[in-house]
Amino acid sequence: MPELPEVETMRRGILSVTNAEIIDVHWPKCSLKPIRVTPSKGRFRRKVIGHTIREVGRLGKRVLLKLENDDAIIFEPRMTGLVLLADPPDAEHLRLGLVLRKAPVKFLWYWDRRGLGSVRALSPKQVMAELGPGKLGPDALKISAQSLRAKLGASRRAIKVALLDQRTLAGIGNLYASEILHVAGIHPAQACHRLSKPRWQAIHAAMQGVLHEAIRYEGSTLGDGTYRNALNQAGGYQNQHRVYAKSEQACPTCGKGTIRRIVQAQRSTFFCPKCQKR
DNA sequence: ATTAATGTTCAGAA
DNA sequence: TTTCTGAACATTAA
Numbered sequence: 001m002p003e004l005p006e007v008e009t010m011r012r013g014i015l016s017v018t019n020a021e022i023i024d025v026h027w028p029k030c031s032l033k034p035i036r037v038t039p040s041k042g043r044f045r046r047k048v049i050g051h052t053i054r055e056v057g058r059l060g061k062r063v064l065l066k067l068e069n070d071d072a073i074i075f076e077p078r079m080t081g082l083v084l085l086a087d088p089p090d091a092e093h094l095r096l097g098l099v100l101r102k103a104p105v106k107f108l109w110y111w112d113r114r115g116l117g118s119v120r121a122l123s124p125k126q127v128m129a130e131l132g133p134g135k136l137g138p139d140a141l142k143i144s145a146q147s148l149r150a151k152l153g154a155s156r157r158a159i160k161v162a163l164l165d166q167r168t169l170a171g172i173g174n175l176y177a178s179e180i181l182h183v184a185g186i187h188p189a190q191a192c193h194r195l196s197k198p199r200w201q202a203i204h205a206a207m208q209g210v211l212h213e214a215i216r217y218e219g220s221t222l223g224d225g226t227y228r229n230a231l232n233q234a235g236g237y238q239n240q241h242r243v244y245a246k247s248e249q250a251c252p253t254c255g256k257g258t259i260r261r262i263v264q265a266q267r268s269t270f271f272c273p274k275c276q277k278r
Numbered sequence: 279a280t281t282a283a284t285g286t287t288c289a290g291a292a
Numbered sequence: 293t294t295t296c297t298g299a300a301c302a303t304t305a306a
Contacts, residue, residue: 001285033301061286078286080302093302114302116286157295166287174285224284224304265296267285 002077003061004140004171005214005237006227010083011058013230017065017085020103021052028094035095036118047121048073048098059131059139060170072127073098074120075110079226081117084109086232095119113226140171141211145204152192159195159203160188161265172207175220175244178270180206182243182253187278188269189262194278213240220244243270251275 002010025045037044051071057064063083065073075083085104088094088111096110096119110119122130129135137143137151151168152159163169163177172180181188184206186199195203214220219235221227222245228234242252243259247270251257257274 003285035301076287078301079284114284114300116301155294161295164286222284266298268283 001079001173001175001220001222001227002081003173003176004211005176005217006219006235007058007061007063007077007171008141008215009219009229009235010077011056011063014063014083014085014108015056016105017053017100017103017108018056019052019054020100022048022050022098023101024099025049026097026099026107028091028097030092030095032093032115035112035115036120037096038118038120038122044119044121047071060136060166061173062131064127070124072122072124074118074122074127074130076118076120077112078114078116078118080113080115082109082111082226082228082232083230084111084228084232085230089113089228089232134167136166136170137168138170140169140207143169143204145201148204148207149197149200153195153200155192157192158189158264159186159192160269162192164265164267171211174267174269175222175241176210176214178244179214179242180210182271182276183210185276187273187276188264188271190278213237243272246270 027041052068053065054068055066057066063075088109093111093113095112098108100106152162155162160177160181163172184202214237217235217237218229220237221234246259247261249259251259251272251274254275257272259270259272262269
């Protein structure tokens with residue numbers, strides 16, 4: 001579930017590890033199927049120990065620790081991964097601990113219940129190959145309205161499905177795609193190539209608005225309570241959702257429509273048929 | 279006790 | 293080339 005606002009909240013929550021030195025790496029024993037680690041655990045250790053974190057960054061749904069030698073550690077939380085400075089929700093799903101010197105805390109943890117996420121230590125060249133254009137589009141908070149339209153304007157796909165494609169645009173996931181299109185007043189099943197220029201501008205504006213608002217609330221913690229910030233606290237944006245997981249409820253925007261759930265690309269989409277038009 | 283559902287990404291097919 | 297489908301994973305709800 002972590003999408004751009006949640007991952008940005010994680011990033012901000014661990015900013016204090018900037019300039020800290022990684023002096024050891026812990027691999028907590030875990031009876032579950034191990035997460036993906038690149039390179040192998042032993043080589044990961046040797047690659048990062050003794051190096052300093054120069055910058056804490058983010059691209060789309062990934063957290064980046066840029067080291068002083070230009071290598072980078074990339075956390076990709078996918079469904080249930082968390083980057084933490086505080087104690088994790090439980091010990092069984094702890095996957096990695098970076099031991100730090102010259103930081104306010106001794107450990108930076110990676111915790112992942114379902115274990116679909118990954119941790120990688122990569123050279124600048126590998127980072128380019130993994131996160132560069134082609135693999136990952138520009139960040140949803142950096143792209144311009146013109147560029148958004150240029151990238152997606154010719155696609156035959158439904159706009160909601162296209163927004164989820166990380167190769168064109170990095171950071172939007174299932175929850176925020178529904179919320180953004182609701183604010184923009186656009187039907188999620190509308191084909192990209194049928195959207196006018198003003199409507200692309202509306203999508204862009206809604207995207208910036210919803211994402212910044214969600215960051216201000218420190219992201220969405222859904223019913224299962226998995227998502228937490230770096231201090232293991234829940235986010236608050238779930239209380240501001242307009243349509244997500246609100247089937248059969250009255251539309252909070254127009255007050256007339258009833259929120260519907262449809263399935264697109266095997267994922268749930270929520271929208272108001274009254275105020276979201278094709 | 280099964281089965282479905284959850285959301286992200288990737289490999290492979292259409 | 294573009295778009296679609298199923299698998300991977302752990303846990304919970306029906």
